[in-house]
Amino acid sequence: MDLSWGDSTTRQFITNVGLITSDGVYGPNVMSAEWTYLIAYKPATLAISIGKDTATFSNIKENKEFGVSLCSSEQSVMASVSGAYTGKDVDKIAALGELGFTFYKAKNIGVPMVRLAAANIECELSQQIIFGENAVMIGGIVESSVSGKDPLAYHRGAYWTMNQRLERSSEEDRKKVREIVESHRKENN
Numbered sequence: 001m002d003l004s005w006g007d008s009t010t011r012q013f014i015t016n017v018g019l020i021t022s023d024g025v026y027g028p029n030v031m032s033a034e035w036t037y038l039i040a041y042k043p044a045t046l047a048i049s050i051g052k053d054t055a056t057f058s059n060i061k062e063n064k065e066f067g068v069s070l071c072s073s074e075q076s077v078m079a080s081v082s083g084a085y086t087g088k089d090v091d092k093i094a095a096l097g098e099l100g101f102t103f104y105k106a107k108n109i110g111v112p113m114v115r116l117a118a119a120n121i122e123c124e125l126s127q128q129i130i131f132g133e134n135a136v137m138i139g140g141i142v143e144s145s146v147s148g149k150d151p152l153a154y155h156r157g158a159y160w161t162m163n164q165r166l167e168r169s170s171e172e173d174r175k176k177v178r179e180i181v182e183s184h185r186k187e188n189n
């Protein structure tokens, strides 16, 4: 089956917004990708799923490296601009600079990185898997840093902050849960 943007299932996901930075045939560029996920600690590995028709895909295909700046809750305008225009037509890095966002040169790869993002992660492309219109680009992490800013959340087509932590259940309730789970322990062979 196929799913579409905004249907009831896709609206249940809560994601980060990864600002995917690259350089190549279309020059320095940044695009938004909600499909950005850490997939392993050792070796530290990250996956992004991006349209094969994006400038970012062509850039990464050429230079085999990309940056992931996890959008902070103060950077929703950057997420919108990076996701609404293509680097085939617009110099988004220059436009975002004029809007007050700043970039720095990545330490270990040849791409710009977003200053004051919640986290900045530099990746070398290790694998690419095509799924229909999208390419899942898997990157080995070669550098990472955090700014202390809170990450932006993306849900139901809107931006959110993550500032309400659920109360922890009482010790009594947690004890009850432990007892029930323990009563279902499988016999060891």
Ligand SMILES: Cc1cc2nc3c(=O)[nH]c(=O)nc-3n(C[C@H](O)[C@H](O)[C@H](O)COP(=O)(O)O)c2cc1C
Pocket: 017, 029, 030, 031, 032, 033, 034, 035, 036, 049, 050, 051, 053, 054, 055, 056, 057, 079, 080, 082, 083, 084, 085, 086, 087, 088, 154
């Ligand atoms: C919040 C947000 C999240 C997005 N997530 C993705 C994504 O995960 N994968 C994707 O291919 N496009 C995603 N897009 C759309 C791309 O960012 C958009 O197609 C962009 O213009 C591509 O830029 P480029 O051609 O300069 O690479 C998203 C857009 C927004 C606003």
